[in-house]
Amino acid sequence: MTDLLTGPHTVAQERRLVTELPGPRSRELAARRAAAVTSAVGSVLPVYIERAAGGVVVDVDGNSFIDLGSGIAVTNVGHAAPEVVAAVQAQVAAFTHTCFMVGPYEGYVAVAEELDRLTPGDHEKRTALFNTGAEAVENAVKVARVATGRSAVVVFDHAYHGRTNLTMALTAKNMPYKHGFGPFAGEVYRVPMSYPYRDEPGTTGEQAAARAIDLIETQIGAANVAAVLIEPIQGEGGFVVPAPGFLPALTDWCRRSGAVFIADEVQTGFCRTGAWFASEHEGVVPDLITTAKGIAGGMPLAGVTGRAELMDAVHTGGLGGTYGGNPVSCAAALASIRIMRELDLNAAARAIEATMLPRLRALQERTGVVGDVRGRGAMLAVELVEPGTNEPDSALTNAISKACHAEGVITLTAGTHSNVLRFLPPLVIGQDLLTEGLDVLDAAFDAHVGK
Numbered sequence: 001m002t003d004l005l006t007g008p009h010t011v012a013q014e015r016r017l018v019t020e021l022p023g024p025r026s027r028e029l030a031a032r033r034a035a036a037v038t039s040a041v042g043s044v045l046p047v048y049i050e051r052a053a054g055g056v057v058v059d060v061d062g063n064s065f066i067d068l069g070s071g072i073a074v075t076n077v078g079h080a081a082p083e084v085v086a087a088v089q090a091q092v093a094a095f096t097h098t099c100f101m102v103g104p105y106e107g108y109v110a111v112a113e114e115l116d117r118l119t120p121g122d123h124e125k126r127t128a129l130f131n132t133g134a135e136a137v138e139n140a141v142k143v144a145r146v147a148t149g150r151s152a153v154v155v156f157d158h159a160y161h162g163r164t165n166l167t168m169a170l171t172a173k174n175m176p177y178k179h180g181f182g183p184f185a186g187e188v189y190r191v192p193m194s195y196p197y198r199d200e201p202g203t204t205g206e207q208a209a210a211r212a213i214d215l216i217e218t219q220i221g222a223a224n225v226a227a228v229l230i231e232p233i234q235g236e237g238g239f240v241v242p243a244p245g246f247l248p249a250l251t252d253w254c255r256r257s258g259a260v261f262i263a264d265e266v267q268t269g270f271c272r273t274g275a276w277f278a279s280e281h282e283g284v285v286p287d288l289i290t291t292a293k294g295i296a297g298g299m300p301l302a303g304v305t306g307r308a309e310l311m312d313a314v315h316t317g318g319l320g321g322t323y324g325g326n327p328v329s330c331a332a333a334l335a336s337i338r339i340m341r342e343l344d345l346n347a348a349a350r351a352i353e354a355t356m357l358p359r360l361r362a363l364q365e366r367t368g369v370v371g372d373v374r375g376r377g378a379m380l381a382v383e384l385v386e387p388g389t390n391e392p393d394s395a396l397t398n399a400i401s402k403a404c405h406a407e408g409v410i411t412l413t414a415g416t417h418s419n420v421l422r423f424l425p426p427l428v429i430g431q432d433l434l435t436e437g438l439d440v441l442d443a444a445f446d447a448h449v450g451k
């Protein structure tokens, strides 16, 4: 566990509340927001942020929060990591944008070399860079369709892949992501996920895969499948870790049927789960892999990396976009990857798991409302249910999450039934700060369970 980030913190690594929440300046900003920003965009916290570093976020009224959300699995290297800041400052002063499709630059190539090197598999790879996870997923599907000449895309229950038209079609949960935004893109087919907590007890990964494959073969036709797209650990769907054997069985089927296996590692990538990519935990080598979030220390960057013969099957000019692989984001990514390597943030994520899992399991023992504890590395979750049942308890989940916010700890929820508390701390968070955050979580459970 690294206590020291990558240089002196610009913000004290402490939880400290100095006003009521929200404080006066946050309240002023909330009033301005109501008059300027659509209510269609929500926010989890009632406060407005002024600065952040390491594992701490400070609001405009001087309140310091322990961050167990990392801006939804983005600031893996910590907020405002000094090396990232320095790299961004140098690049932004050199040039901010040329459009790689107009005037190419080394940073894009260097990030592509890193992604080709770091992603699973020792085959020849190629990369294309974009801005957001949804954009990466959209383009991975484009590549798979051109490379196979097929159109069907197979996705899973509880999946989340983005908010664009195609990625809404790929995403499972209706509210808030899809409701009212149809019609959605066609040729998208959903099959059951391996969800050990909610599957028939004892269902193996192989059995769950056979269930999905039977539906693919009987209702879609293997020869029509361009891609099977899956998150190795489902993120917004509730940190669902498939049973061992599920992912390898799906990749084997893809190899046999000529479909492209796409791993969506937007949320699981870049040391988050204790490996560079979550696919590695089961020895899975994706044909294509999408990345974003943790790649660039908070700067917007996303990528599709995959087998050279698949990526290069697309005609020149078929992939691109104005900002894809922005040079400032690429500089941030190269600095972030250097931090991950030099600080061994894979080991840091595994150390976070070793600290957190016993505490989460103790909550399960003590409270009777934790139906499941799951995840890998620093991507962990508890699924909350009514005592003695597996009935989702979204109200309790929301109450506990908000109670943590009120005590200066940022937590996030997830799940198809909104009954999952998920934890995504920066991988560089100090042990003491993490432990203090878990103490606040314990107290929130005590204050709300059984009430």
Ligand SMILES: Cc1ncc(COP(=O)(O)O)c(CNCCCC(=O)O)c1O
Residues within 6 Å of the ligand: 072, 131, 132, 133, 134, 135, 137, 160, 161, 162, 163, 231, 235, 236, 264, 265, 266, 267, 268, 292, 293
């Ligand atoms: C696996 C996986 N694929 C794709 C995406 C989409 O990435 P973008 O960068 O948000 O487009 C995500 C983004 N997850 C957080 C969405 C938050 C929200 O919009 O409410 C993901 O987790």
